[in-house]
Amino acid sequence: QKEVEQNSGPLSVPEGAIASLNCTYSDRGSQSFFWYRQYSGKSPELIMFIYSNGDKEDGRFTAQLNKASQYVSLLIRDSQPSDSATYLCASWGTGKLIFGQGTTLQVKP
Amino acid sequence: DTGVSQNPRHKITKRGQNVTFRCDPISEHNRLYWYRQTLGQGPEFLTYFQNEAQLEKSRLLSDRFSAERPKGSFSTLEIQRTEQGDSAMYLCASSSGTGGNQPQHFGDGTRLSIL
Numbered sequence: 001q002k003e004v005e006q007n008s009g010p011l012s013v014p015e016g017a018i019a020s021l022n023c024t025y026s027d028r029g030s031q032s033f034f035w036y037r038q039y040s041g042k043s044p045e046l047i048m049f050i051y052s053n054g055d056k057e058d059g060r061f062t063a064q065l066n067k068a069s070q071y072v073s074l075l076i077r078d079s080q081p082s083d084s085a086t087y088l089c090a091s092w093g094t095g096k097l098i099f100g101q102g103t104t105l106q107v108k109p
Numbered sequence: 110d111t112g113v114s115q116n117p118r119h120k121i122t123k124r125g126q127n128v129t130f131r132c133d134p135i136s137e138h139n140r141l142y143w144y145r146q147t148l149g150q151g152p153e154f155l156t157y158f159q160n161e162a163q164l165e166k167s168r169l170l171s172d173r174f175s176a177e178r179p180k181g182s183f184s185t186l187e188i189q190r191t192e193q194g195d196s197a198m199y200l201c202a203s204s205s206g207t208g209g210n211q212p213q214h215f216g217d218g219t220r221l222s223i224l
Binding site for chain 2: 051
């Protein structure tokens with residue numbers, strides 16, 4: 001079992017819709033969770049981080065954390081074609097950041 | 110804040126050669142991390158430093174890999190006797206603080222191609 005799991009996709013949504021990206025993790029000791037966006041051929045760019053159960057909102061992005069279910073999600077409202085990228089979920093545990101394989105999002109005009 | 114800087118951006122070398130990459134972190138960041146990323150995968154942790162101390166090293170890292178951060182500022186990652194499987198993007202990231210809850214910011218990476 002991978003420590004951080006994501007569906008590789010692609011997830012396809014129409015422009016203006018809500019994109020929902022999901023991630024599960026296996027280490028119950030993980031305390032911090034991060035979402036990065038990565039365009040093809042580029043390096044990961046931090047979008048959001050969340051430490052506590054519940055929701056955290058930043059503009060069009062909302063991160064959700066449920067530690068009991070070991071589940072993290074990222075919602076993107078009013079999706080734009082420029083949001084098309086790979087979204088990486090990561091958890092901090094046991095002294096290092098563990099990444100999932102990423103979910104590819106395609107926003108169609 | 111000039112961001113994390115990595116050099117070179119691209120490196121092409123023959124199998125068996127040694128290569129060295131450099132990373133300059135964000136100036137006020139005391140933690141520096143190295144990752145490797147192959148196509149279709151998320152970044153894979155290699156090692157990290159807090160100031161000049163190397164605190165964690167992946168068990169996946171063979172003895173051919175070594176990293177240094179001699180003065181707690183820039184870091185170098187050396188790969189000796191390169192192999193085909195070393196072809197990847199090598200990413201450096203930095204963060205502030207001493208805990209794992211501080212966001213890491215990535216450089217543009219060094220893409221290594223082994224001929």
